[in-house]
Amino acid sequence: MQKLQLLGGITPAQFLRDYWHKKPLLIRNAIPGFKPLLSLGDLASLASQNHVESRLIVKTDGSWDMLHGPIEALPPHDQREWTMLVQGVNLYNEAAEALLRQFRFIPDARLDDLMISYATDGGGVGPHFDSYDVFLLQAQGRRRWKISAQKDLTLVEGLPLKILANFEPDEEFVLEPGDMLYLPPHYAHDGVAEGECMTYSVGFRSPSFQELGENFLQFMADSIDLPGRYADPGLTPAKNPAEIPREMLSTIAEELNKVRFTEDDITIFLGEYLSEPKHNVFFTGPENPLTMGRFVSAAGKKGVALSPKTLMLYRGKNLFINGESFAVSRTDKAVLAALADERALDGEAVAGASEDVLEALYAWYTDGWIVLR
Known part of the structure; x- marks a missing residue:
């Protein structure tokens, strides 16, 4: 090196x-x-x-x-x-x-x-x-x-x-x-x-593990799926009415222990968390955006670049940009990883991109996440 x-x-x-x-x-x-x-x-x-x-x-x-x-x-x-x-x-x-x-x-x-x-x-x-x-x-x-x-x-x-x-x-x-x-x-x-x-x-950046843990639990709340509702058909008369029944505690503990997370969950959380712009960062798209066709034509000649405000990361099949995540194909990932690593794509790379990538680039252009070079 x-x-x-x-x-x-x-x-x-x-x-x-x-x-x-x-x-x-x-x-x-x-x-x-x-x-x-x-x-x-x-x-x-x-x-x-x-x-x-x-x-x-x-x-x-x-x-x-x-x-x-x-x-x-x-x-x-x-x-x-x-x-x-x-x-x-x-x-x-x-x-x-x-x-x-x-x-x-x-x-x-x-x-x-x-x-x-x-x-x-x-x-x-x-x-x-x-x-x-x-x-x-x-x-x-x-x-x-x-x-x-x-x-x-x-x-x-x-x-x-x-x-x-x-x-x-x-x-x-x-x-x-x-x-x-x-x-x-x-x-x-x-x-x-x-x-x-x-x-x-x-x-x-050096986030505390406490901060990461709190945000990860909030992230996982959207994906937890625990069907059913608590019931106790075998309930017996309460000797101490204010005491939480042992059977209730064990039944609910058994259900909550079914919550699991995978490395993929952590990857998506971390990518979205780390690419999320700070609270005071705002994006402004072009005042008179080109049509999709004209954008593709111009980008195919000039190339595109990430806005200085844009945060773009990737890991495996997952791409992260400004707090959003996408699963991409191997071919599309090669193009988008190059954009993330170089913070720009030349015209030739854009011209050779798939329809899905071009649609994403156009959406990011109208949002002000990328600009024409």
């Missing part, structure tokens, strides 16, 4: 073996000559929109305040110690989307989003830890990072932010544009801006 400058000249396999979930990696000049993909004005414009997740964090005389977006106005540029965080920038900016996709040596099922942090001098979010892996790419200015492998993750009570109470750094780095720092989950860190700065954070 090819070595990547993005990973400091090691291969993805080496990175995953030696660093992923294990220890930090500082990468100098990970992206040579890197410059911010959005101006502060563009970032502030995103943060002012209702459907974009954003936060404004201000530290004044040692006290922390946090405002959730939409953010209508920013503090003055010459005011120290404030930070604006904007999540999911890849959903709204093609260059940010392209940057995020450079990290696809990690499966899409784990890749989450690109967050941009803008801070004035001294700005940050305090010493903290994340429950997921993160790459911190410096985009503008300088940020001083202090990190620690400490096991004490006690938080300060009563603050709007999750700030570590007993942070004791082990190492310290200053990152300049193009430098990047990888941190595994639960690794304590504190980043402070030295002058005006922007940092890009590539985060990864």
Whole structure:
């Protein structure tokens, strides 16, 4: 596998073996000559929109305040110690989307989003830890990072932010544009801006098993089939009227134990769950959509591409897109898996697709899930 400058000249396999979930990696000049993909004005414009997740964090005389977006106005540029965080920038900016996709040596099922942090001098979010892996790419200015492998993750009570109470750094780095720092989950860190700065954070999905379990049970509720109704034709007079009869308990337990789930059930649940867009993601189809015939003709020449907002996964015969699942034939799967892996199909691939695939592509086009290239 090819070595990547993005990973400091090691291969993805080496990175995953030696660093992923294990220890930090500082990468100098990970992206040579890197410059911010959005101006502060563009970032502030995103943060002012209702459907974009954003936060404004201000530290004044040692006290922390946090405002959730939409953010209508920013503090003055010459005011120290404030930070604006904007999540999911890849959903709204093609260059940010392209940057995020450079990290696809990690499966899409784990890749989450690109967050941009803008801070004035001294700005940050305090010493903290994340429950997921993160790459911190410096985009503008300088940020001083202090990190620690400490096991004490006690938080300060009563603050709007999750700030570590007993942070004791082990190492310290200053990152300049193009430098990047990888941190595994639960690794304590504190980043402070030295002058005006922007940092890009590539985060990864790490759902709790509790969250997965609760959602899986809701998913399975639609497929449970337990015919019949409780009855007790052999009932005898109750000695203790308020006591649940043992026979009732055993009969119902026997019926509930008939509930079973298979690996295929888990596959479909997981594919739909992981491909479900976040609550604040909305799709808009073309204002004047082409007819089916014209779409097929245009797509057969130009090809199609997934919208940056679209999440598409597959496993076995099952295809998942934006929370929906389909069982597909082997031939159709080859085309649709290529679309999922490459996030695009060229005209030749579209032209050779089956009628079922073309109908699906057209439906996704009218919904805004894919676009003509």
